[in-house]
Amino acid sequence: MIVALFWVLAVLAAASGFLVFRLASMARVTIALLVSFLAAGGLVILLGLAYLGVVVILMMVIEMIIMAVFMIAYMMQPAGLGSMAMSMSHNQRSAAAISAAAFVLLGAGALLAPWPHRAGPAPGNPTFQLGKTIMGPQMLTMIILGLVLLAAMVGAVVLALNRGRYDRFGDDLKQRPPADPARGGIGR
Amino acid sequence: MNWPRQEWERLMVANAPPWAVLLVPVILAGFAFAAAAADGILTARAAGGRLTGAVAAAPLAEVARLLTGQRRVTPAEDRVLWRSGLIAVPVAAALAAVVIPFGSVTVSRMSVGVVWFNAMEVLTWAAVWVAGWGANGTLSLVGGYRFVAQGLAYQLPLMLALICAAAGAQSLNVAQVVTAQAHVWFAVWMPAAFAVYLAAVYAFSFLGPFSYPAGRDLAGGVMAELSGPDRLMLQAGRWLLLTAGAGMAVPLFLGGGAGPLLPAWVWSAVKTLAVLAVLVWARRRLPTIRADRYAELAWVVLIPLTIVQALVVSLVVLTRGGVQL
């Protein structure tokens, strides 16, 4: 039963991942990638990491839908209808060769490497194990991740915005309410 | 195959037989029917109509009507995505309900039930957006996008509200969240989290004040192009989501099946019905809250509010004897 589940999820993950670069409609592309992630999340759960698996599912749904919004906004012909669905790829052949080589290399490594045996028993609760680790020995990792996330958020907003505070509040920053195209919900 | 047994137990352990999984959608649908019937009665009363047995049975008649209805076909629709999105909504509701304990019986007592519930509810993001997209209609598409906008507003406060309950119990396991409320319900000392959670229940089932994605101004939004069985899927999905949300409020904030005299499952049912009654009663009493207004409120007021709530919960847990691992 578990083996069958593995095969189903594995094939689903790889096949829908492949479909990402074969489908024309941007909505279908994103949903295909989402299916690949959902299958991967299922596999992570299968490996005993329930928390991380469910988090992968949760995060990827949100991420992919936001991705779909941007994909459709910026892509030509997002619906991929008719003959207008032009090819938007380049050096297909060399890309295929390189990635095939990468697969062979990685696959050979996976099959030929002398993997050690399982060291130590599984923890009583892997979620607690993760929590204790990132709040303990791996605290530095978490702090750095937090800073990176913060920097990414600030950087992304700065890059994406076309209106600065002088546009919103006027040259002397005194204009109230700010000149926003739509009013927000807290009385500004 | 060296699968350590205890890992699977943590994941799948149920104190119900495996076939009970099949009961989850049935029980959920039963509660949803009750809610929809109550809603119909309230609608009829507000309009000044007569209250008859037919009004109460209207949800059943509606199912019959939609089952015989013809499916709508629109030009250049994306049928595969459209239909799968529609089916995904009730499926997500049923999957989310798997971790809800009914009395002392749970179909899945997985160790991460709270996160599971959240993840299954988030599936509606993809499902509703795709349902809006697939129909290839302006109003339907705008409705689908509205759900994403609404999701960006409600999701983070909801997550933080769930974190409050989990932190209070020091566990992501729903059964342990219930156990942790043996003395005081979480609703009592986490009122902000409870209120945010209830608002989010409306939001993810896009009913009541959060029916923005299916608003009247959009002639039904994501529902605008749906007829027959397709419409049944999404309409049922909304009510099932509302019911699942109400059902989950009971173990998270209202002490689960705990209560005097009556058996636990009766208490679970009574509390679920009470939450549903409040949700159904209040749903017509507020205007639609548009995402362009709610997003700012959620990010500027509700997220800090729930963070403070989580902080308070953590401090209480620490002072009450610290973390037991």
Add this chain to the structure above:
Amino acid sequence: MGLTQALLRVGAARPHVMIVSVPGGTAVRLAAVAELRRRGWPAALSPADADVLLVAGAVPKDLDDPVEEVWRAVPAPRARMQAASPDEVAAVLDRAGSLAGDLSRQRAALPVPRDPPDEGEGPQAGGGPAGMQMPGGTDMPGGMDMADEMGMAGGMDMAGGMGMAGGLPVASRGEDRDGLKLDQLHVPLGPFLPDWPAGLVVRVTLQGDVIQHATAGFLGVTGAGRSYWYEPWLRAAAGDGADADEAARRRLASHLDSLGRFLAVAGWDLAAATARRLRDESLAGAPAATLEPAIRNFARRVGRSRVLAWATRGLGVLTPGEAVAAGVGGPALRAGGDVCARYRQWCAEVAEAAAVLAGRSPTDPGMLEGPRGPLAGQSAPSAGLVAVLPGLLAGAEFAAARLIIASLDPDADELAPAGVGAAHGG
């Protein structure tokens, strides 16, 4: 087959009815709505949800095609009915119910014609598929961007300008408020959206759900300037004798009708249902003594709602100066502000009219003007309301635009057919 027939019967016992209201059909519409409520039959929001299409009133010639399009979008089992006068409504609905529940007749009518992929220019049914294929516009799965906060700004993108894809025209692009050149859709709103003024067609250029440009006008104006809501004033003008009581009642009902529409668009179902019930009661001649407290109660609750005010503040600001310049009179001028001010003005006037009815305010028939403003001017009050729409709608998001239109609620029947003009702007 027995099962299908049985299910069909059960469903047809409570069919969803889409009322198509056309100019000149106000009285029939009111009768139909009241009859639906009496039977407990739900009103369909879009053709896809409808079993019965009830055309309220005689269809003017230029609305023939739009009605036909809506009908094409109604899935089987279905029945199309027409009620020319308020008295017919009950009988027509009876027939509709039995028709929708008749398996053999429904089978005979199948298949329902599919929508042709391209419909060309023309006003379209809002909820229908028809409203969906953008005439002169696009192939729909064009999307929007989320660049501007969470508010769904943005546009449908399909770079490359015009062209055809899959038999559908492709969107063009244009500047938007985020400085991104994303796709534009040209969408006609109306004439048959739920809670929408009869005959109104607003052609909008949408980017995402932001309206960039709008033109507004009426289709099918046949009323010869005889609006249902102005009947007492028209009679008075014709010298038939002014009945102050009747005028107050009609104005009350008119405002309640507008309020019901506005509250429904705002998604406040309970208040909308109350407004409509009170409207029908006041038209049916309920005694003022029972009507007045209920209306005062309702007006206070709606007028003081903080959530509704929060949701509508700052939308569609119409200053008194602009209003006068456009020829807007009546409550929209007196409110002199945003959507919130306008619905509050209605609430105040509703309470006032109820007080007049109950004899608690001095009655002077000359003082009480028509529901949308005085008829004295050279153009009908609603002509001014339509004229200000393009300016108010430009830059508004879809939901805000619906609220703005509902807060003005122009009435096609005030206009004489000759005076049909489309307002432009944006």
Add this chain to the structure above:
Amino acid sequence: MTLQLFLLLAAALFAIGLYGALSQQAIVMIMMGLELILNGVIIAAAAFWHYLAPGMASGQVIVVVVVVAMAVEMAVGFAVTTAIYRARDVSMTDEAAGLRR
């Protein structure tokens, strides 16, 4: 079901993602390729944790880091796309390369 099987799947996802990242022109499609690569990394890390060292949380921490990396990649990637699109009206790498001239 063995470690090798999981690693083969991870390698397959990695290779597909690499193919996409190399062959696609649209920035958003390249990001899809990167996400697929990271998807492979997630599976590999979880498999390593399960089969090699479940006693240590390192495998889990890698998964957390990768998930965060995905979020960062998304946020910055779309911000860059938005900025380029606004400035030059392009969303393709080949066209963006032309902007230098």
